Amino acid sequence: MVSLCYGITIAVPFVLNTAGWLITELGRYPWTVYGVFTIEQSVSPNVTPGGVLFSLISFVSIFVILAAVLIVLIKREWHKGPYFSKSIDEQAVLIDPYGKEALNK
Amino acid sequence: MNLQELWFVLIAVLFIGFFFLEGFDFGVGMATRLITKSRAERDQLVRTIGPFWDGNEVWLLTAGGAIFAAFPHWYATLFSGYYIPLVIVLLALIIRGVSFEFRNKMITEKGRNVWDWGLFIGSLLPPFLLGVLFTSMVKGMPIDANMNMYAGFLDYISLYSIVGGVAVTLLCLLHGLNFISLRTLGDVRERATALSKKLYLLLYAGLAAFALLTFLYTDFFKVRPVVIVAILALIVIASIIAHYSVSRKKEAVSFALSGLTLCLVVVLLFSGLFPRVMVSSLDPAYNMTIYASSSSQYTLGLMTKVAVIILPFVLAYQIWSYYVFRQRVTRTIDAAE
Numbered sequence: 001m002v003s004l005c006y007g008i009t010i011a012v013p014f015v016l017n018t019a020g021w022l023i024t025e026l027g028r029y030p031w032t033v034y035g036v037f038t039i040e041q042s043v044s045p046n047v048t049p050g051g052v053l054f055s056l057i058s059f060v061s062i063f064v065i066l067a068a069v070l071i072v073l074i075k076r077e078w079h080k081g082p083y084f085s086k087s088i089d090e091q092a093v094l095i096d097p098y099g100k101e102a103l104n105k
Numbered sequence: 106m107n108l109q110e111l112w113f114v115l116i117a118v119l120f121i122g123f124f125f126l127e128g129f130d131f132g133v134g135m136a137t138r139l140i141t142k143s144r145a146e147r148d149q150l151v152r153t154i155g156p157f158w159d160g161n162e163v164w165l166l167t168a169g170g171a172i173f174a175a176f177p178h179w180y181a182t183l184f185s186g187y188y189i190p191l192v193i194v195l196l197a198l199i200i201r202g203v204s205f206e207f208r209n210k211m212i213t214e215k216g217r218n219v220w221d222w223g224l225f226i227g228s229l230l231p232p233f234l235l236g237v238l239f240t241s242m243v244k245g246m247p248i249d250a251n252m253n254m255y256a257g258f259l260d261y262i263s264l265y266s267i268v269g270g271v272a273v274t275l276l277c278l279l280h281g282l283n284f285i286s287l288r289t290l291g292d293v294r295e296r297a298t299a300l301s302k303k304l305y306l307l308l309y310a311g312l313a314a315f316a317l318l319t320f321l322y323t324d325f326f327k328v329r330p331v332v333i334v335a336i337l338a339l340i341v342i343a344s345i346i347a348h349y350s351v352s353r354k355k356e357a358v359s360f361a362l363s364g365l366t367l368c369l370v371v372v373l374l375f376s377g378l379f380p381r382v383m384v385s386s387l388d389p390a391y392n393m394t395i396y397a398s399s400s401s402q403y404t405l406g407l408m409t410k411v412a413v414i415i416l417p418f419v420l421a422y423q424i425w426s427y428y429v430f431r432q433r434v435t436r437t438i439d440a441a442e
Contacts, residue, residue, distance in 0.1 A: 044181070044185035044188070044253075045251075045253050046185055046186060046253045046254055046255045046256075047185050047188045051188050051189050051192075054189065054192070055188070055189075055192045058192065058196055059192075059196075062196060062199060062200070066199075066203060069203075069207060073207075073210055076212075
């Protein structure tokens, strides 16, 4: 149950962020620049429907793949729990880029 | 100098900054597949550009943004006309950007290899496609009276644009190899120097072909014969001195000069174009000039003020980041080896 709550809280900022974008983009309909031109007037005459379809499919696919990888990685980190093991702490000290040791090496 | 001319020069400066800086990190990305023998060495190469590559990429975004604000008609024609090539550039840059993060986070060897290949391809495609874009743009594209560009595959791809794409990719690779020689210790430093020395021979052939095709495909030699010949001569001289410095292991000099060569290529393209921004292959009357493509005097004036105020800070923190990470990068001891 607690674990599920963690999962939801990780997802919520992403969902809200995307929802905000959807509101700005869709809420402006049918304008591209509010009160100046409509979406219909802003279409590039020389970009073909095939080209637009290609970009849409490729962007959606790449973001779906990246989202899947991101979810796997977040899940992996989250299963490690909130406690740092001592060895990781020691490593963090060794590679601290702002530490004097890192500069003098 | 009026504001249109000033912004044309500033956009050239932004592309110069982009090719000088991102040029070497594209080159380092390509070198991860060419001069390394282990994962530890690949990590070593990636760490040479780790703190810088995203800052370098911003120069491209700024150049695109400056075109958008200063020359909206140029932006509209360029970005709509090169829609598919630019989509591919963007996809390659997205994959490249995440591969820097994801390659370390994979737990299987296969997973790490996938993102290592993403880094390589993402570093190879953008300089090639941008080279193709710029060379085909100066050659002339089918732009009509309404500033719309209806280009087919064969308008993008010609012998000239392929040679231009390969030349820019090769220049970035050499710049990256010279950067590795300058910034690392150990085997990769030796291998980078050795490969750079060999590749300069290929570059001479590429530059000769590029100069000849520029003469055949563009009007540069008619528009500004003296300037164009002078810049080409400087490109050749810079390459020869860079090549000599690579053999003599003067790493800082060879890095500075391979960067200068990239800068001079941008100067060549922009001085051949001026005062045009896009060349029409249909009719010289449809050529787009800086005067017909620019935004209003008010916008240009405001942009100039903002640029003068902000630019020193941007330059200062970028220079500072290079200063902070000035030490040579060594290979970490890898337990798996």
